[in-house]
Amino acid sequence: MMASFWHSAVLLCMAVAANVAQEDMEVDCGPDSVTLRWRAARSQMDASLLRLGDCYPSSVSAGEAMFQVELSDCNFRRMVTGDTLMYMNELTSMSAPKAHLKSVFQSYPVVCAYERPADWAPPIFDVVLFHTYGQGDLVYHMGLMTDDFSGPHLSREYPLGSSIHILAAVEQKDHQPLLLLLEECVATTMPELQPAGPVYPIITKGCLVDSMTSNAKFEPRRETSEIRLSLKAFKFTVGEEVYIHCKLLAWDPSGLDTSRKACHYVKGHGWELLDDPSHSNLCSCCDSSCKSQKRRGIPSGKLGQTQNAVLGPLTTTDNSPA
Template structure:
């Protein structure tokens, strides 16, 4: 407890010191951000400042300028009610011979959300989501998963190839799972939304019991490939697939962290190790862990919600 107290005191002292020796001016334009950081300490090398992953647009001995697009520099976007919020971090990375400690300063731009605005994450080809220092992707792919889909229209009964992934960066190896997926006719789920279940029960591809849908063998632990047979739902209309992505410890699989699909004349099969397919037995009932689902010390569990669409399922007979 005392250690935490002194650590908090140190952070407060550092923040106070930064406010004394520097000044930040932030101008949030509709499409870009202008940030000017004025530094009074001559030891601070202005070239070592970063806004997200962006280098300074220009700098002098005492002033650092960033003029950047909101779609660059790893800005994080969040919608809350009538507000559209972009957040990032201004960091000083320091150098080995510098007397100034590395530090981070928050950067926040808040806008009024346009009534007809829908976020770019609904782009049907490939979507990117930030979660801390992890980056999640989900997208429509071509037939052999070698590139993005060329069309967002799928005939009834054909396959919809979907790939989800997580960039591991400096983390330990991660296993990417699809915990839940449902189809809806709207980009945002509402209480009255009509839903088509695809993956439920924490990782059970329930659609595979009545169709040819299946998980494809993994190429990387950080990716998961799903072949989803185009279903009879909202035919001819826009369809959005809402999923919950989970980055998990590869050795931490149990009946609440898994990827299972149904194989005809065989039963439920675990994607990552068919020898342990017994953890999929609960897919026909309710998958609940006997132990707490909180993250154990030393294990990583990051959840990210994602939306894929719009796509269209067509009926050739209509």
């Protein structure tokens, strides 16, 4: 797949700003790396102060800085739009030791764009274990993760009482800040929801109802566009295949209310709002029925549209003595 990917790559090496000349910066987008050369002959800048994302120059000499970095490093942001896969970053300068040097350099975009293969999937996740879903121009991901959320969980079997870690994310792209919520999650024995089939409720209207009887909880966010969920392998249908169905929602971070939220139950304390415990009163309806309500001022567009996602199959095993 990698060979066909790069044979069809369309390099769009953008290091463009109105006041940047071609001789100042050269960008070469390789298969999985970027080489950037900055010449500071006209700007009198200390080239050692340059940063590509959070990366220092690979080499500095006589007013020239060279970066040779991987696309997986330096905080490159990945964006998928239609048939194009883009990696974006910025070249910036740290504060110069002399005040008059601060104004001679701005941040400049550095973008490498490639033709997106039809079978492309996020490279750090196995396509079987980490699923991708599309909703208009929003791209969602959802997967089963290791205990520290550093990568995909490679086994589909979970001993009864062990932890199931789930990560869901929406690609930020060029949108305003997005807050990802899990509106509904249930476990079933079917890859498609059936009206008459057995259902184990996990999340209802943003309330992690499973946390009332287990150690299930929302983990602290790393960023607003993703949400992390930890469950205990439940005694639903031990030994049978189970699928977890969820509704994902991209929402306005400032628009939380009783119908758009992420709440879990903390024993001895009560319901707690993941994103701001001081406003846990939004979770008070979790003990009764949280009704949807319309809010004024919430931006239109893709916000408020849900995306259905399913994980599985996974199996809960019971190794306790009969």
